[in-house]
Amino acid sequence: MHMRILNLFPVIAIGLTLVACSHAPSREQVGTACATLAGRTVSTSSIGLPSGPATVLSAVLVAAAPESISGNTLTPATPEYCKVLGSVAPRDPRAQPINFQLNLPTRWNGKALQYGGGGFNGVLVSGLAPLRDAAPGDPLPITRGYATFGTDSGHQASTSPASEPGAFALNDEMLENFAYASYKKVRDVAVDLMQSVYGQAPRQLYYFGGSEGGREGLTMAQRFPADYDGIVSVVPVINWTGLFHAFVRNEVPQFGDWLDAAKTPLIAKATSDACDALDGLADGVVNNYLACQGRVNLQPLRCPGGADAGAHCLSDAELSLMRGIHSPYTFSFPLANGITTYPQWLYGHEDSLDGAAAMNLVRWVSGSAAPTAPPNASTAATQWLYGSNWIRYAIARDANFDVRSYRPESFAGRVQQTSALIDSTNPDLSAFFARGGKLIIRENAADRAQSPLMGIEYHKAMVARLGQAAVDRSTRLYVSPSSTHSGNARSVTDKAVVPTMADLLDPLDRWVTTQTPPADAIVQTSKAGLPPFAVQGSRPMCRYPGYPHYMGGDKSLAASYACRASQP
Structure with missing residues (x-):
């Protein structure tokens, strides 16, 4: 593997992503529908796993908010959207409910994005945060027109001491919800509510998660291959048990x-x-x-x-x-x-x-x-x-x-x-790939939370099971060499920040909707945290087994590197 980087900075085409589907409701219609959601129940017949019913606890139309700065803290812009809070009742009365949040923009692009969690979960994922490894200034998915949603995975960490985040696992249903069931249940409820508000289900539905959330994404591809069109799995905890x-x-x-x-x-x-x-x-x-x-x-x-x-x-x-x-x-x-x-x-x-x-x-x-x-x-x-x-x-x-x-x-x-x-170690993604599903995995080589070699081993297992050609048609594995678990990095010698930020949602969406595969080298950047978000450096993130090899020139520019195969 040896190539120069041709395109330094991916363009996030906000205008293109905000093009509504042909039968999308008007802004006024979404607002009216939002007002009717509170108290609505989604029956168990609409949820694809054994479950109690889901109830919408509140639904409020939130006004658009511009980007704002307080001190050195940037709050990204958000569009007008319907904020829906709800819960899915457990079967076991001793189990806690599955809480969820669904955000429905009044200008919808016809797509939906489910956010993954982290650690032992237990905290409501709002679906309004920047994506993992997003650069300052990258528009939020909801600002790009996506309906977004997330869950706490069926337990509330606030009910246990900080030293006991795993206490929920004593309950079988709560453990099952954490392992896989809550994400499927919330997905089905979210689609039902989108159908109610927009008059149709999303054309594309994606999962984007890192760490535990990355495991969740792989789990969805393995257990529910018909439910998702694309998945981004960053530093996934694939082999949780190991x-x-x-x-x-x-x-x-x-x-x-x-x-x-x-x-x-x-x-x-x-x-x-x-x-x-x-x-x-x-x-x-x-x-x-x-x-x-x-x-x-x-x-x-x-x-x-x-x-x-x-x-x-x-x-x-x-x-x-x-x-x-x-x-x-x-x-x-x-x-x-x-x-x-x-x-x-x-x-x-x-x-x-x-x-x-x-x-x-x-x-x-x-x-x-x-x-x-x-x-x-x-x-x-x-x-x-x-x-x-x-x-x-x-x-x-x-x-x-x-x-x-x-x-x-x-x-x-x-x-x-x-x-x-x-564990999300099943390498047989043939059903997910057969319906056009696409998977992007990112591993961080300096990860101390989980070994990046696990993602490499999983990729090899997929190739052994499905063949190189099938995996190449539907999967990309990238390695960010110096990145820690949370994505950031600095030089060991002069402590300079290393470029590690990269948008992976847009490449996934293009792959699914236009059949354009992501590049073999995706440019990572480091940017100033406040407008105008000046680019401070760039470096390629290479498709496995590549790494960025310096070829000469300005070391802060991606064009000065070429991807070469890293070998033991």
């Missing part, structure tokens, strides 16, 4: 020797020193993500004698931990679809920003203090918070279970049962 077991593997040893957060820059520098120049440019950015892995050797960082001696070195226990993180996690029995391993994490960008300015490795692996049982939500690594919750509530089903003593073999039946429920 990942959460690997979380525990990574965290339990730190009860004896915590990986001090202060050691993160030491590890980041060692990986950068080993791998930075493999992409043709020494700039503190590891682009050649696969070639890097075999070149990293942390052994020279060993503390004299092997005992912890401070932030300038790694103890034997810490070296062992790092070797474990960069090794596969293996089960002694098969999970869903015959999978027995979860892949290792990749090296690179351990101290890049992730989330609310937390360092990448610190946020996910070490936390700001040693782990405790039960976890302390304010200091725990997210891997420990999530992993220990899953084992206690979904596997052992005992809030007081000591995860430090956990052995999956002792719970093999339950592990397999939950794997069949929640």
Whole structure:
């Protein structure tokens, strides 16, 4: 794979996306219909899974609002729309309802977009937020004319302590809703309500999610292939079961020797020193993500004698931990679809920003203090918070279970049962592809939440099952080399921001509606956060197995790079 980047900046054609379908109702008709929705019930016969009825709790016509700025915070423009809040009743009276929000623009483009959630969900996804990895100034989907909707997946996190986000999994229906059922139920209710307001179902219906939301999107393609025309799945938690077991593997040893957060820059520098120049440019950015892995050797960082001696070195226990993180996690029995391993994490960008300015490795692996049982939500690594919750509530089903003593073999039946429920590892997307469904997957090579190799393994499994030609007709896998789980990145050496922002909804829509496949290299940008949103840099995000190799010229421009195949 070797090519120059021809088109630097994709154009978001707002005007084109706002062209209404031929029989779309007028603005006045949508407003009138909106006023009649409150109190409406959607019967169980309109929902494709066993369910209680859905009820519209409120429906309000919201006036258009221009883009606004408060301090350094930008609020994007929104059009006039009907804001619908509702809930889907459970079958089990002990289960919580599935809450949802549906936003119906009065100028509709005939399409709908379902937003995915994140983490353990439990918070209502409004469908009004910028898409994952959107650049400042990108118009919201609803501003482009999409009807948008989201859900809390059937439980409310506010009813549990922050340290117990997995407590809902003690209830079978709530666990099933989180795994897959809530997204299908809300989709069916949303389509029914769109039919009522617009007089027709959407011509195209897409799913866009990242992390847990990326898993949801793949789940929809696998379980309900007739319901979606296209899916964008960013850093998807494909093999949830394998990942959460690997979380525990990574965290339990730190009860004896915590990986001090202060050691993160030491590890980041060692990986950068080993791998930075493999992409043709020494700039503190590891682009050649696969070639890097075999070149990293942390052994020279060993503390004299092997005992912890401070932030300038790694103890034997810490070296062992790092070797474990960069090794596969293996089960002694098969999970869903015959999978027995979860892949290792990749090296690179351990101290890049992730989330609310937390360092990448610190946020996910070490936390700001040693782990405790039960976890302390304010200091725990997210891997420990999530992993220990899953084992206690979904596997052992005992809030007081000591995860430090956990052995999956002792719970093999339950592990397999939950794997069949929640893992999105089925590579057979033939039914989804047969009806024209398109799938875009984005992996971030510096992800410490989930391994980007899982997306690569899933792509390989699809090729093995369906053939290269079939996968190429309907799937694109991109890898953003230096990006963390939440998408951002910075140079290890000079801390400069790395371009990682890219719109994937428009390429998906063009692929579905005009049969125009996305480019093999999509330009990522970094932009100023406020108008006029000045472009500060650009870099290509290459189709797997490509990575951006520096060819000469201005390193801040995508045209200075070409996609080459990254190989171990």
